[in-house]
Amino acid sequence: MVLVAAPARSRCATYDGGVTETRKRVLLAKPRGYCAGVDRAVQTVEEALKLYGAPIYVRKQIVHNKHVVSTLEARGAIFVEENEEVPEGSTVIFSAHGVAPEVYEQAKQRSLKAIDATCPLVTKVHHEARRFAAEDYDILLIGHEGHEEVIGTAGEAPAHIQLVDGPDGVDKVTVRDPNKVVWLSQTTLSVDETMETVARLKTRLPLLQSPPSDDICYATQNRQHVVKEIAPECDVVLVVGSRNSSNSVRLVEVALDGGARGGYLIDYASEIQEEWLEGATTVGVTSGASVPDDLVTEVLDHLAERGFADVTEVTTAEERLTFSLPQELKRDMKAAAARTLP
Numbered sequence: 001m002v003l004v005a006a007p008a009r010s011r012c013a014t015y016d017g018g019v020t021e022t023r024k025r026v027l028l029a030k031p032r033g034y035c036a037g038v039d040r041a042v043q044t045v046e047e048a049l050k051l052y053g054a055p056i057y058v059r060k061q062i063v064h065n066k067h068v069v070s071t072l073e074a075r076g077a078i079f080v081e082e083n084e085e086v087p088e089g090s091t092v093i094f095s096a097h098g099v100a101p102e103v104y105e106q107a108k109q110r111s112l113k114a115i116d117a118t119c120p121l122v123t124k125v126h127h128e129a130r131r132f133a134a135e136d137y138d139i140l141l142i143g144h145e146g147h148e149e150v151i152g153t154a155g156e157a158p159a160h161i162q163l164v165d166g167p168d169g170v171d172k173v174t175v176r177d178p179n180k181v182v183w184l185s186q187t188t189l190s191v192d193e194t195m196e197t198v199a200r201l202k203t204r205l206p207l208l209q210s211p212p213s214d215d216i217c218y219a220t221q222n223r224q225h226v227v228k229e230i231a232p233e234c235d236v237v238l239v240v241g242s243r244n245s246s247n248s249v250r251l252v253e254v255a256l257d258g259g260a261r262g263g264y265l266i267d268y269a270s271e272i273q274e275e276w277l278e279g280a281t282t283v284g285v286t287s288g289a290s291v292p293d294d295l296v297t298e299v300l301d302h303l304a305e306r307g308f309a310d311v312t313e314v315t316t317a318e319e320r321l322t323f324s325l326p327q328e329l330k331r332d333m334k335a336a337a338a339r340t341l342p
């Protein structure tokens with residue numbers, strides 16, 4: 001773990017386990033905010049707007065963040081629920097959460113130009129689902145019912161996949177052959193709760209196989225890990241993120257499980273209620289994987305105005321992963337650049 005006193009704010013930044021610290025302070029989690037998949041998805045919409053011009057249609061929220069969506073809307077993106085709402089022949093971008101194969105088919109039927117902004121780490125889970133289904137496995141997909149990512153992954157092999165929505169969903173599972181069962185998961189779950197679900201599944205299905213590599217993505221794991229680290233020191237943890245953001249909601253749960261007295265999810269600094277801070281000396285701050293850092297800066301400013309000016313950034317991992325833009329977009333960008341050459 002690396003501790004860094006955020007230079008602009010810190011006057012007495014120490015992270016000493018909270019034993020002697022009594023002055024008001026903020027522990028700022030790092031990593032926080034944008035992950036590689038969200039960055040790529042947002043950039044995809046921005047570049048498409050520049051290249052093709054507005055409007056650009058986006059099926060579902062490109063990432064689950066109110067602020068990001070309204071900013072892109074202001075620039076000419078139109079968010080729709082289904083392909084039928086997109087005029088024939090238009091460009092449509094599929095969100096970072098992934099889509100079922102039938103959604104590509106519908107787009108083709110409507111002659112839509114589809115650009116797929118699915119996070120490559122979600123695509124990896126789709127590949128696993130297709131591979132295990134081809135080998136005739138029963139696939140237990142651990143995830144939240146109704147979440148877009150789960151709908152997309154389940155759509156890869158509906159006849160082979162059944163959803164297990166947390167530990168309480170284990171008793172409902174039925175399989176054809178207990179020797180040929182594998183579990184996969186949504187990328188943004190609580191690591192601890194998922195392990196509890198798997199442990200319960202294994203008491204019923206001892207030969208249950210695990211995914212070839214972690215399905216819960218690096219960004220989800222890193223953001224939860226640092227919150228776990230700071231939570232025992234915090235009276236309150238503020239998580240910047242939207243209510244429909246699975247990974248952000250999980251961060252609040254991790255903070256509360258980790259010992260914070262209060263944990264709150266907020267889209268904007270203006271939502272912080274004065275009573276949350278009453279009697280608090282240490283406030284933890286983090287943000288979900290779909291949250292731009294300027295929203296966190298506003299939260300820090302809000303806290304500084306209320307005496308929480310000392311900020312220590314607590315770093316448990318460095319993230320350097322980036323993903324390149326979708327092929328179909330890169331191809332068009334290259335062609336456009338070639339046309340402008342003298």
Ligand code: SF4
Pocket residue numbers: 035036037038096119120121122187188217218219220247289
């Ligand atoms: S949270 Fe993970 S899976 Fe989701 S977009 Fe980010 S990197 Fe990809």
